[in-house]
Amino acid sequence: MKIRRHYLALRTLYPDAQERDPIEATTQELAEALDCTHRNMVLLLQRMQREAWLSWEPKRGRGNRSILRFLAGKEELLLAEAQEIAEKQDLQRAITYLRETEDAGGVLRARFQSWLSGRFGFHSEVRGEQRLDVLRFPLSQHIRSLDPANMHYAGESHLVNQLFDGLVRMTPGGDDVLPQLAHAWEVDASRRTWTFFLRKGVRFHDGRAFTAADVIFTFERLRSLAPRGLFHWVYSDIAAIEMLDERTVSFRLLAPNELFLSFLTTNRAAIVPAMNEQESAGFGSHPVGTGPFRLAGNEHGIYTLEANEGYFQGRGFLDVVEVWTEPDESSTSFGAGGEQPAFQVMHNVRLTGPASEQLQQVRQxxxxxxxxxxxxxxxxxxxxxxxxxxxxxxxxxxxxxxxxxxxxxxxxxxxxxxxxxxxxxxxxxxxxxxxxxxxxxxxxxxxxxxxxxxxxxxxxxxxxxxxxxxxxxxxxxxxxxxxxxxxxxxxxxxxxxxxxxxxxxxxxxxxxxxxxxxxxxxxxxxxxxxxxxxxxxxxxxxxxxxxxxxxxxxxxxxxxxxxxxxxxxLKTAFHKSVRGISLESLGWVRFRDLWFKPAESAKG
The missing domain is CATH 3.10.105.10 (Dipeptide-binding Protein; Domain 3)
Structure with a gap:
């Protein structure tokens, strides 16, 4: 709020002034501090009086000194300003704003973190005419790319898992490979040719139908963009990929590789749609997959995921997931001292005292x-x-x-x-x-x-x-x-x-x-x-x-x-109201499975 910043500018002009102490000031000094005309200065001071932030007793005549008293604490307004910036989904700017203030001992930042924790978790919100189940999720990492061919960090990998599917998937214990975009597969006697039979009716988030052409494009693109990327020694040994028909694709390897099927279960092998060079260049910030969620927005480090209504394995229970990236260290430190965390799902945490009793914990x-x-x-x-x-x-x-x-x-x-x-x-x-x-x-x-x-x-x-x-x-x-x-x-x-x-x-x-x-x-x-x-x-x-x-x-x-x-x-901790917890690769929760038991029915 601009008026709040004007008030803070006045407080900066008189750094030693305490609340309710009288300050003598000319109208010219006040106008210069607010960087405005005399008339606008009067209007601004009157509005600050209505907000009960200050009192002002003007004295008429050139050079006469008016009496100004500050009523609102500087720290409260600094905190309110940071909260308003964060409410506009510009969390990084809010944190930067607080870091640039005179915050002795980090008190303001600690209060901001406490307020921010209340913004995370499950909420039922009305947006337009719809009531939506929303999970706001903290992730203390920077997201550089959501392109499966160009990701480097665990947080990126987690979001890619929500947005994309592979041909096959691995059970959590790594004991078996299950169908995903391919409903069946076979390998020949030489163990060099693998054939996959693709599901019908699967569509990418932008409405395009999934076909064998997308599989071929995915792996040709992966070899081109990441010739030395993670597990490159698997995909670089693909001698040829052939589309037998639009629902059947065959891989021929240079040599037998019993890790090939396992590689296809990793999100490095997630299937992307065939695209032109321009789409490919911006794919990391505008990804399109077939997964249970689609990326609906990405502003100021906040990633908004919306449920994929037509997901072939069934729509998730959540409507929206907001992933707030790199807010601060709080996403792994809340609860460390024993206090009750205010949000319902946390990864890689260490809980003690009351928090460990209030939350359930799964050892990954x-x-x-x-x-x-x-x-x-x-x-x-x-x-x-x-x-x-x-x-x-x-x-x-x-x-x-x-x-x-x-x-x-x-x-x-x-x-x-x-x-x-x-x-x-x-x-x-x-x-x-x-x-x-x-x-x-x-x-x-x-x-x-x-x-x-x-x-x-x-x-x-x-x-x-x-x-x-x-x-x-x-x-x-x-x-x-x-x-x-x-x-x-x-x-x-x-x-x-x-x-x-x-x-x-x-x-x-x-x-x-x-x-x-x-x-x-x-x-x-x-x-x-x-x-x-x-x-x-x-x-x-x-x-x-x-x-x-x-x-x-x-x-x-x-x-x-x-x-x-x-x-x-590592452990994942979650509130007792959370249902459907199941862990995917790296021990992260699959958002598609989550649902929340209403507080009234959770009492028993």
């Missing part, structure tokens, strides 16, 4: 595992196996875990915790007391070691740096944006800190990891690892593939080319 099936890999191509001290061993000993994982905040953080020595051997050498991470002796005997001469990671893992990198410093190892941290981390820029570092999500796509994710390690292992190791990965992808038996992956991991761990740090279990 997947875990996040943090680890470090060694870049042997850099001519540095870590080419020496003895120094790598000393570095391993220097990392006191137990101490690092104590310093971490989060939910269920544990020591680990494997990407396969269900098979994890309780080895004293690997799990007794308090053996860092041996580090100085091992370091002295290793030949380390104080050389600086560079550790590269993405900005999101800066705090983990600092823990590693602190532990190394205590042992006498000099470590520098280099932060590289996630979208650039797989490129050449990371190869200037000695160590790479990253994480892998161990979910229903664990095989794919570990092969992706080991293939990325090929770029910074010794040439002889590269050839051997590449040979073994190629061999395991042709194995039809899943247990044999698992054994091979575990053997590769064990050898990398034993040579300290792969250093495990810890793993973290």
């Amino acid at each position: 099936s997947g875990t996040t595992c943090k680890f470090i890999t060694v870049n042997e191509l850099r001519n540095g001290p870590l080419r020496n196996p003895a120094i790598r061993t000393a570095l391993h000993a220097a990392l006191n994982r137990a101490k690092m875990i104590e310093r971490l905040s989060g939910d269920v953080i544990e020591a680990t020595n494997s990407f396969w915790p269900e098979y994890q051997a309780a080895s004293a050498d690997d799990l007794a991470y308090d053996a860092a007391t041996e580090a100085p002796e091992r370091l002295a005997a290793s030949g380390y001469d104080g050389e600086r070691i560079v550790l590269a990671t993405i900005p999101q893992y800066r705090s983990d990198a600092m823990l590693v740096r602190d532990e190394c410093l205590q042992a006498g190892i000099q470590l520098d941290i280099e932060l590289i944006p996630a979208e650039m981390f797989k490129g050449e820029s990371r190869l200037s570092a000695d160590l790479l800190l990253f994480a892998v999500m161990l979910d229903e796509h664990r095989e794919l994710r570990l092969i992706e990891l080991f293939k990325s390690m090929l770029h910074h292992l010794r040439p002889d190791m590269q050839l051997e690892l590449e040979r073994r990965i190629a061999g395991l992808m042709s194995l039809q038996n899943a247990e044999q593939r698992t054994r091979t992956l575990m053997e590769i991991e064990s050898e990398l761990r034993a040579s300290h080319r792969l250093l495990f740090l810890y793993r973290k279990h």
Whole structure:
């Protein structure tokens, strides 16, 4: 409200004035402060009086000083201004506005966060002549792209799952592949040709009918836009895609790959409509899929999703989902102190006290595992196996875990915790007391070691740096944006800190990891690892593939080319009124399944 900003401008002119203290001011001073004519200044002051923000006793005559008293607190109006900006769905500007104010101790921002939490959650609203069920959902991440071929972050992946479908889908536990846009499929005896039979009657959000031509376009576009993207080693080995008819499509692979069907269940393989170059260029901000929700708007970081009325698997219960992206840290911190959160669904939270009693919590099936890999191509001290061993000993994982905040953080020595051997050498991470002796005997001469990671893992990198410093190892941290981390820029570092999500796509994710390690292992190791990965992808038996992956991991761990740090279990918390909770990939809730039990009927 503009009048509110005029009042705040006056308060800025008299920063030491307290409420109700008389202030002498000429009308010229007041007009200059409000940047307006004398007549408009009088009108503005009169309106502020009607709002009971101030009192003004004008004195007639040039140079006479009027008496001004401020009645409304500056903080209340600053907060009201930020709330009004946020109500107009410009959350980022509201936060920026508060950050630019003199907010001692962050009191205003804390009050704004508390108010904002009440805006999230389930609401039944009347819009026009319709009553709609609306879920306003906080997501403390920046959304860069909703194009399945060009996404990098978990938040983007979650929204893509609401907007798109694949040919097939994976069960949450990763045990089976189910039909989706394809109602059936078959593979020939050579295991190189896969044929999919497509559903009839499926339409994209813009009304276009889904056909085999869209499947062909999707994968040709993916290979063109993301030749080195996530799981590129699967789709780059597609030799040809053929449309047998508009409901049948056939993939021919260069070689048998038993991970091909699993890849098709990932949202990297989500089906997009055939489009021209102009549509393709803007697809990340104007996505069109076949999923249970369509993107109805995207302004100021607020993504409005509306239910797809004609969804082939049945319309969702919610009418609208508003995803408010990157508001602040509150989306993961509400409830951490035990207070009752004001919204009904939260991801990746740690609840204690009353909040943990009021909300139900689901432990997500997947875990996040943090680890470090060694870049042997850099001519540095870590080419020496003895120094790598000393570095391993220097990392006191137990101490690092104590310093971490989060939910269920544990020591680990494997990407396969269900098979994890309780080895004293690997799990007794308090053996860092041996580090100085091992370091002295290793030949380390104080050389600086560079550790590269993405900005999101800066705090983990600092823990590693602190532990190394205590042992006498000099470590520098280099932060590289996630979208650039797989490129050449990371190869200037000695160590790479990253994480892998161990979910229903664990095989794919570990092969992706080991293939990325090929770029910074010794040439002889590269050839051997590449040979073994190629061999395991042709194995039809899943247990044999698992054994091979575990053997590769064990050898990398034993040579300290792969250093495990810890793993973290995540939880989704939700209010008891929420029904239909089911978790998809990465443990996120599928909005299509959600519905809310009215408060009156929830009392029993």
